[in-house]
Structures are given as C-alpha cells and as structure tokens.
Amino acid sequence: MANPQDLSHALYLLGGSLNVIPSSAIQVFDATTSQWSLGPPISTAREFSSTAVLTGQIYSSGRCPRWEMVPSPKKPARKMAMFFLALSLTTLLGTASMQGTAAVTYQARNNAGGTAGGTRFDNEIGLDYSTQVLSTASSFIWTTFQQDDEASRKNVQVISLIIENMDGVAYTSADQIHVSASYIAGYSGDVKTEITGVLYHEVVHVWQWNGQGAAPGGLIEGIADYVRLKAGFAPSHWVQPGQGDRWDQGYDVTARFLDYLNGLKDGFVALLNAKMKDGYSDQYFVDLLGKTVDQLWSDYKAQYGG
Numbered sequence: 001m002a003n004p005q006d007l008s009h010a011l012y013l014l015g016g017s018l019n020v021i022p023s024s025a026i027q028v029f030d031a032t033t034s035q036w037s038l039g040p041p042i043s044t045a046r047e048f049s050s051t052a053v054l055t056g057q058i059y060s061s062g063r064c065p066r067w068e069m070v071p072s073p074k075k076p077a078r079k080m081a082m083f084f085l086a087l088s089l090t091t092l093l094g095t096a097s098m099q100g101t102a103a104v105t106y107q108a109r110n111n112a113g114g115t116a117g118g119t120r121f122d123n124e125i126g127l128d129y130s131t132q133v134l135s136t137a138s139s140f141i142w143t144t145f146q147q148d149d150e151a152s153r154k155n156v157q158v159i160s161l162i163i164e165n166m167d168g169v170a171y172t173s174a175d176q177i178h179v180s181a182s183y184i185a186g187y188s189g190d191v192k193t194e195i196t197g198v199l200y201h202e203v204v205h206v207w208q209w210n211g212q213g214a215a216p217g218g219l220i221e222g223i224a225d226y227v228r229l230k231a232g233f234a235p236s237h238w239v240q241p242g243q244g245d246r247w248d249q250g251y252d253v254t255a256r257f258l259d260y261l262n263g264l265k266d267g268f269v270a271l272l273n274a275k276m277k278d279g280y281s282d283q284y285f286v287d288l289l290g291k292t293v294d295q296l297w298s299d300y301k302a303q304y305g306g
C-alpha cells in the first residue's frame, strides 16, 4: 500500500478529537491543490498519538504503546518536503477551509481488446459514450443527493472506467470502476442500456457516503440501485415494489423500499446519505421519518399486501 511518494506535498491529520470524542479519521491536505480529503481511517480512534515515518510509511501509536502502520492515502503527490502533524481536529477545523474539488476528470479504457467482450464493448458501447455516462451519472447523483455545491460532495478528482477480463459484473475501488468484459460478451439484449445502468450504480459508489464504513452493505447497495432506478435504468428482472424479505437485503429490494420512503418524505435518500457522512445508525430513519426502520418496512409490506 504505502509508497514514499504518497507522503510528499501533503499534510496528514491523524485522529484527534471532535467534541472530545476521539477520531479514527485521517485527513490529508494536498499542498499542490490546497484541498482536504479523507484518507482511509486508522483501525482505532486515537487522540494524542505519537507518529513516525520509516521508509516512506507513516506509523502511529495512541496512548497504548501499540504502533500501527497508517493506511496510505489515496492521493499521490510528487516528491517534496513532507509536513506531518498530529493535531486536535477541533483546533484545525477552526482555521482550515474545507473546500470542494475543481472539475472532475472522467476517463475510460478497454483492457480487454481482442476478446469477445472487449470487441462488443467497442462496437456497441464505446469509450466516448462510457466517459459521457460517467459525467452525466455524476451530475444526476449530485442532484439526487441534493449536493448543489462542491463542498457538500466527496472530494473526487478522477473517475476511471476499466473494461477488463474478470469474474462477476462490476466493482468500484478507489474511484476506479471495473466492468467485466465476459459479462458484456454474454449479456443477451440491449447491452448498451444494461451497462449504462451498471455504470450509474457504480458511480454512486464513488460519490455516496458509507457511514465511515459502518453502514450496512445492503443499504449501500440499495442506495446505488435507488439512483439507477430514478435514472430510468432499472432492468426488467428486478423485484417489484413490495417484494423482498428484509429492508437491508440490498440492491433492488432495498432500492424499492427507499423509493417508497422517499415518497413519504421528498429528499429522504439525500438526507440519509448526508447523515451517513459521519457514521451510521438505524436511528437515522427515526430522525428523518419518525418511525423505526423495522416499522417502516412493515408499513411498506402492508401497503403492497404483505
């Protein structure tokens, strides 16, 4: 993970405390762009940590003597002087401006050229169209999440799509979306529309908050499919409204439920996502809708005849 170049040009804020609550957040200030972003969190919340840099890797120790390697932040930077501080978050937040990003760059490449799926991608979808979908999907997501200004969004500079030979359909990691060439090859029907829907789902993963890793996976996937649904790319094989066994079953089941909840309170999904920036609790449903999520699921099932 770690790479010496990652440490240059940047100031790292490890843990600290916010309103006296120790934090596991790593915040990274990139001196080349004057922007803050969140790095992968430390395994434990810690304030008053000690730190050291050895062979280009940050190590941190909290009050207990256990040292831990700090996850490498995602933003690479060029070699230069390194500034490294562990301060109280409250101190820093008082003076730092947390500005959003400049324009986002969208890019796509096909690493499966010469295969059946890679060729079908070129013939029926294409890199130019895919890049355009990354952009229009991002705009649609910001509107759905009611993130009108950049400061309210995640700090993302580049979203990449890679068509490659792999199992499954698609996944997203570190703002890179990977789509399976063999899925494209084997899809029967309008593959352009299908992949457009897949891309909407995956681009949501780039932009959505995940409750600092604490949100249920089914809710994360449900929000991604909710956006796909609202964009008009729900495939015909999805469950119908009211179907499913649990609210956090994920994907289409949770997407249909979220659509019902958004009908109860316009903007609910946007508000839920916004709350998930800092953490996650089922209590968010009570906060926003006045009922527990289990009660809301029961209401939803009753509405559609159980």
Ligand SMILES: [Zn+2]
Binding pocket: 201, 202, 205, 221, 224
């Ligand atoms: Zn997903």
